[in-house]
Amino acid sequence: MTSLLKIAWRNIWRNRRRTTITIVSVILSVFLTLLMRSMQLGSYENMINAGIRQVGNLQIQGKGYWDSHSINDALVYDSTLKAKVKSLKLIRETAPKLESFALGSYGEQTKGVFVTGMVPEQQDSILHLSRRLIKGEYPASDDSCVIVATKLAAFLGIDVGDTLVILGQGYQGITAAGKFSVRGIIKLLSPMENGTMIFMPIKCATRLFSPYEPNLVTSVAVMTEDISLTKKVEDQLKAIIKDHQQATIMRWDEMLEIMLQQIEADNAGGVIIAGILYIIIAMGIFGTVLMGTLERRKEFAILVSIGMHRSKLALVVILESLMTGLSGVVGGIIITWPIIRHYHLNPILMPGEMGEMMAQYNIEPVMPFSDGFLMFVNQGIVVFILSLLAALYPVATVFALKIQDAIRS
Amino acid sequence: MAIIQIRDVYKTYNEGKIPVHAVNGITLDFEKGDFAAIVGPSGCGKTTLLNLLSGLDTPTSGTVMIAGKEITHLRSHEQIAFRLHHIGFVFQTYNLIPVLTALENVAFIMELQGVSKKERIEKARLLLDRVGLNDKLHDRPSRLSGGQQQRVAVARALASNPDFIIADEPTANLDSKATAELLEIMREMNRELNVTFIFATHDQRVVDKATRVIRIEDGKLTDDVRQEGKG
Ligand SMILES: Nc1ncnc2c1ncn2[C@@H]1O[C@H](COP(=O)(O)OP(=O)(O)OP(=O)(O)O)[C@@H](O)[C@H]1O
Ligand SMILES: [Mg+2]
Secondary structure, eight states: OHHHHHHHHHHHTTTHHHHHHHHHHHHHHHHHHHHHHHHHHHHHHHHHHHHHHHHOSEEEEETTHHHHOOGGGOEEOOHHHHHHHHTOTTEEEEEEEEEEEEEEEETTEEEEEEEEEEOHHHHHHHHOGGGGEEEEOOOOTTOOEEEEEHHHHHHHTOOTTOEEEEEEEOGGGOEEEEEEEEEEEEOOSSHHHHTTEEEEEHHHHHHHHOTTOTTEESEEEEEESSGGGHHHHHHHHHHHTTTOSSEEEEEHHHHTHHHHHHHHHHHHHHHHHHHHHHHHHHHHHHHHHHHHHHHTHHHHHHHHHHTOOHHHHHHHHHHHHHHHHHHHHHHHHHHHHHHHHHHHHSOEEOOHHHHHHHHHTTOOOEEOOOOOHHHHHHHHHHHHHHHHHHHHHHHHHHHHOOHHHHHHO | OOSEEEEEEEEEEOSSSSOEEEEEEEEEEEOTTOEEEEEOSTTSSHHHHHHHHHTSSOOSEEEEEETTEEOTTOOHHHHHHHHHHHEEEEOSSOOSOTTSOHHHHHHHHHHHHTOOHHHHHHHHHHHHHHTTOTTOTTOOGGGSOHHHHHHHHHHHHHHTOOSEEEEESTTTTOOHHHHHHHHHHHHHHHHHHOOEEEEEOOOHHHHHHOSEEEEEETTEEEEEEEOOOOO
């Protein structure tokens, strides 16, 4: 076997120029594929991570709330339920929210707004909301105030220190009305959210929307210790709420379904381009190996004559193909790795459609390149398989070789 | 007992319009230690006969027995294994694996046979020394002269410990000095180790050295004489 390896390796260098050209073309294709995939996968990872930060790995919700978004479908998150959830070891944090549509008005202006009641410190640590503040201050849990998104503030003509009136319908049909002083103005990435969002401490939201049911929440985001634990924790939570009439559990991938679909559609384009590059790789290797095989028909015939089994010759041909392909992958990875690593640590700004799409989800439109180990392993595996496929026909010619004809020629 | 027994062998090629009777009823034995030259005009069937007795080709009818074993009905991979263990080859050209050194070429055939690494390196050195190439062990074929390449091929043929060695026009591309050297080496091996050599040749120098000359015309045996090989 070591001899066969030696023979194969030396054989591919018999035509130094041809092999070099082939390997360089593999290197280039691997380089392009890796770079492209690294950007795509990196931005997907980034989006998904940001999405999960917003919705949590899991959410406990009122039944029907996800579809209706009506506060009447909200969940009474009472102390018994809370205690049970808190007892689960694999949960890092739970973040309750109480959210509803309402009307916001200041002076002569009135606009439909989306009010999010949350625990300010918690959302800040998860989403760094305070960093997006462009004016005023970030509230604490016990404050009674709001922060308003920039575009909405501009529309209403409201500023820090002014008083915003919120009017709407609360839990089970009660009237929700309140006056809140504006503590800060916040700039959100999503243009849509930037024109509608109002944040307030959840205690204020409870007083506003549900004064008689202080435990009401529209969702409780659950952060597990690790994303891989999602399924396990989901099962545990389901067991807890089994007898609970109102509650239901949603996983992040269910909640981010639309985003995941968009990613998938975007990804398909990348896969097609990668496929084309792979075909180029395969053709290059195929041509080289086939020529190498046809040129050596007489040599092969003599080897079979002296007693070398065709299967061993075939193995040499396969090894040649693999060595050519894998040299290209290794070369490609070596030159691509530092670049990917650099842009992984120093993400570039995301241009175009993808950037807009990310902003819609309130995700910083930067593109950290993925340096996922699997991506490199996959390249290796794909090129390995391509090299095997490229060797198929040349191997067939070895088995079909007519010994006497080849020797006589 | 004869190591090779050819009985009533015919080989007809039907590829063209008229069938070609390349071997047309030959019965012939080779004895252990023969140093035999098969001669005859071009196209008379020498190569075909050699191919039949190495299993590279199968007769249209008749039988070929080697060391008591009928080889004509072996399956293709059995024939390859049979050649590996029983027959040595020296071809006119392209004998050696170009990417292996002289030593590696000789050792390789033993590797195919499953001989241990230590043993095959030792034996390969010994044989290359015997054919006068101990200073060329690590040279690839491209750096050897035609005569040196043929000597490596002889060493390789001997390395597999065969029942006999087939050499189809081994000297056709060599000058007279290289031919003389190669013949001398083969004759020595033949004498000392009692290895059987069977040549197909047009080369009078080979015929002169041979201890047996077999003449073929139109696929038929016309003469078979034993002679005192000169030298
Ligand atoms: N594979 C084949 N297919 C068809 N005809 C063949 C084949 N091999 C040999 N022949 C024919 O059989 C005859 C004998 O050929 P062979 O090669 O045995 O002659 P030879 O004695 O070795 O000739 P030379 O001295 O030129 O090498 C020739 O007429 C040749 O054309
Ligand atoms: Mg011939």
